[in-house]
């Protein structure tokens with residue numbers, strides 16, 4: 001069955017109205033998107049050698065399922081071939097290639113060795129302090145096999161969940177693949193998340209083993225991880241976790257629980273280096289990854305094996321024009337995010353790519369570190385986020401100008417809308433005015449890239465993700481689920497199932513239906529506003545729900561608000577995402593303090609509350625600005641009007657406040673704000 005977006009309008013029944021402004025107005029700061037008219041046609045020489053070609057669109061349009069079936073057959077090795085392509089009878093839970101069996105780690109590693117590419121470098125690891133390691137596909141096969149044995153010895157069975165809390169070191173990739181090898185879904189938790197966040201994720205997924213490290217290097221110093229795991233387990237998740245496997249990375253002292261904790265080098269290094277991968281059903285869960293939603297509780301998005309790997313591999317090959325024999329690919333994402341899952345681990349390794357992984361920050365020990373890495377390894381494909389690009393713009397073009405970047409031939413962007421200025425800077429300064437730039441739209445939920453230009457095919461428009469990929473059906477619709485005409489804005493939706501779509505929210509099918517499938521009946525609601533230009537190309541305009549995007553990381557306003565009100569000094573809190581030149585959006589919190597706390601200095605209060613949020617969620621969620629206010633603007637039904645607070649946070653004239661229960665509140669807030677903390 002196909003999703004039919006010409007079906008009678010579903011209205012907004014069951015859905016929440018958009019909270020962050022109307023969908024046809026761009027998020028503040030993105031206005032210039034819609035006046036951008038520069039065009040970058042493909043270079044003929046690039047086009048002549050490109051993996052992608054225009055006929056892919058017509059093929060996929062006329063035979064979408066056959067298109068994907070052919071990709072699944074040609075890009076993956078199946079232990080048992082599939083006959084069935086898509087079963088959508090259980091919508092919105094799809095089954096792709098459901099009667100086939102395969103193993104993700106076998107596809108990512110072993111078959112390349114079997115095909116004679118064992119000596120090809122899989123990972124060039126660059127540690128922040130400058131230490132390096134090179135792992136070929138043959139090395140990776142041995143390491144993953146050893147780790148798979150070690151996990152089995154620690155009691156992990158096919159189907160058990162394993163939590164991974166590691167820095168970006170080779171063991172992170174090895175651990176993920178070792179889990180996949182035995183069919184144990186991994187749940188990677190970003191190393192910047194707090195003990196509290198780790199605790200709730202361990203409990204939600206019921207993870208039996210945690211893989212961590214003593215620490216990792218960040219900003220020139222060893223930063224501990226193991227104590228956070230201990231703290232998380234002490235909060236009660238220790239009842240489900242039986243063993244903690246610890247990689248020695250920094251050599252710093254670690255607290256140790258005998259009988260529970262085991263060193264990676266003890267358990268893994270002595271294990272046999274050959275291992276039979278477990279062929280699982282195509283729909284076997286490969287991983288769970290938590291992401292922020294519109295409520296306080298993170299959602300455990302889960303992906304399965306066959307469809308996910310198919311789209312991960314196809315998009316990686318075609319959107320980045322990967323030539324596995326000659327390219328050196330580098331995606332700067334951490335494996336704690338979906339970009340690291342699909343475009344550091346699964347996509348590149350399934351395709352047999354040679355890639356760089358870098359542990360640290362872009363400015364350690366100097367602001368040219370990334371460009372030094374590009375020069376050193378001859379990186380030819382670079383995939384990063386607009387925030388990073390804008391930060392580099394701020395540092396000035398002399399910094400990248402000091403390095404040889406001529407190896408680069410494709411540049412990618414992901415995570416948030418890229419403003420045309422950042423796009424053109426990226427192409428000119430980093431890409432030498434020569435490389436295609438692909439602005440790729442997708443989400444944790446979509447598993448892989450959905451909307452993006454194809455290099456060598458698409459005439460690029462700076463700031464626009466442009467076109468749904470072959471085999472992908474996206475649209476922009478209005479409140480009544482009608483496709484908007486070119487030149488208009490609305491909600492971005494996906495109108496046909498796709499192979500790498502999420503199969504649900506772990507343990508909460510109702511929430512899966514409510515969040516994505518009820519706003520418009522039978523259509524996937526992405527939560528993003530978008531506009532179609534006169535050619536029908538798609539321009540992303542930011543979230544239309546209570547999700548913020550800070551440096552390309554999704555944060556929930558509600559989650560930060562609950563963290564703030566869990567502090568004894570805070571009576572009420574409201575959080576908004578305010579436009580920020582570098583990070584896209586920044587967290588701005590408005591708080592009402594309880595009695596005694598109101599006497600303290602706003603600076604002191606703000607420092608304490610920031611630390612509290614870092615401890616509850618993680619440093620990335622720390623508000624940039626905390627404003628102490630006497631009241632919050634609310635409608636008569638008690639809903640906080642974040643739109644007005646956003647006006648304040650962005651120093652704009654406050655908009656229409658007529659629906660406020662008490663219209664003097666905004667004056668009170670404005671008067672009290674001479675001194676932001």
Ligand code: WTA
Nearest residue numbers: 414415416417439440441442443444540554
């Ligand atoms: C935003 C990251 C505009 C969007 C892969 C989406 C983008 C959310 C783009 C998903 C882009 C991602 N242009 N916005 N190219 N890419 N987004 O789950 O709001 O961390 O819904 O996945 O990031 O974030 P997530």
